Amino acid sequence: MPHVTGEQIVFYLxxxxxxxxxxxxxxxxxxxxxxxxxxxxxxxxFFLAGLYALxxxxxxxxxxxxVYAGAVMVLFTFVIMLLNLGPDELQxxxxxxxxxxxxxxxxxxxxxxxTAIQLTTAGAQGVDLxxxxxxxxxxxxxVGRMMYTTFLVPFxxxxxxxxxxxxGAVVLAKRSLKYVDQVQQTPAAKEFPPADEDGDAxxxxxxxxxx
Amino acid sequence: xxxxxxxxxxxxxxxxxxxxxAGVVTRRNVLVMLMSVEVMLxxxxxxxxxxxxxxxWTEGHVLAFFIIAVAAAEAAVGLAMVLAIFRLKQTTxxxxxxLLKR
Numbered sequence: 394m395p396h397v398t399g400e401q402i403v404f405y406l407x408x409x410x411x412x413x414x415x416x417x418x419x420x421x422x423x424x425x426x427x428x429x430x431x432x433x434x435x436x437x438x439f440f441l442a443g444l445y446a447l448x449x450x451x452x453x454x455x456x457x458x459x460v461y462a463g464a465v466m467v468l469f470t471f472v473i474m475l476l477n478l479g480p481d482e483l484q485x486x487x488x489x490x491x492x493x494x495x496x497x498x499x500x501x502x503x504x505x506x507x508t509a510i511q512l513t514t515a516g517a518q519g520v521d522l523x524x525x526x527x528x529x530x531x532x533x534x535x536v537g538r539m540m541y542t543t544f545l546v547p548f549x550x551x552x553x554x555x556x557x558x559x560x561g562a563v564v565l566a567k568r569s570l571k572y573v574d575q576v577q578q579t580p581a582a583k584e585f586p587p588a589d590e591d592g593d594a595x596x597x598x599x600x601x602x603x604x
Numbered sequence: 605x606x607x608x609x610x611x612x613x614x615x616x617x618x619x620x621x622x623x624x625x626a627g628v629v630t631r632r633n634v635l636v637m638l639m640s641v642e643v644m645l646x647x648x649x650x651x652x653x654x655x656x657x658x659x660x661w662t663e664g665h666v667l668a669f670f671i672i673a674v675a676a677a678e679a680a681v682g683l684a685m686v687l688a689i690f691r692l693k694q695t696t697x698x699x700x701x702x703l704l705k706r
Binding site: 398400401404408411412415418419424427430431434436437438439444445447448449450453456457460461464465466469473474475476478492495496498499500502503506507510511514515517518519520522527529530531535536539540543544547548551554555557558559561562563564565566569586 | 607608610611612613614615618619620621622623624625626627629630631633635636638639641642643646649650653654655656657658659660662663666668669670671672673674675676678679681683684685686687688690691693696701705
């Protein structure tokens, strides 16, 4: 190691934190309980926001915290709590051949990515951000200007996508859909009576799924 | 010029992507699978930000912003589907969702 700068130390700390918290999302001590998984993921997203800030992506760093940690993960934790998923709900720690094969596949793809990175990044030199022409790199005005000029059409399309997603989510999560009622008439679905108003499965079993 | 090697940024992104991929293919709880997809999307974002930093292109940040927006839409629709399925089958395990198999 020739010379370690402060920037590198911060990078490795943040990167290690992001990887550790992402791994603890899946591995037993925390990964057993979905709500602990979600909290690990929030921590990982905060570490990534720090990494974005370190890489001079100021706008993205703030968006990461507001949109991901603030909105998406709140949605996740709300759904986990709404479904009342406890640790007893998670009994999938046994190792099956399918799982081993899947893990090997994930490792294989990771190995391929590593090789590609080593081949393509040898001797890469970053631009000098202290140069005046990069003075506004990654700042809110610069990213915002680009969003409303170069990327205006995709930006507007994204708003349409979000509208469609919001309407779709409301329709999907609505109670008493026609086709859901039809499927519930089948014998298969009768052993699982519909949930109570608050979606609590155990209560529904206790008093017959009545409303 | 930055002192962080580009290879290390991409390697970190690859590690995160691998964790997310392993989560999607090994875990059977659909909520944890959705969270793993979020990790994978974040790994891609980190790649975009790393390349943007190395080339001085702000365009990469705009693309990463689009990915964040799409991920938010995906999470909203995905979680609504999880709610609808849970209402029907009282489970969040993909192994137990086999209505089409009967």
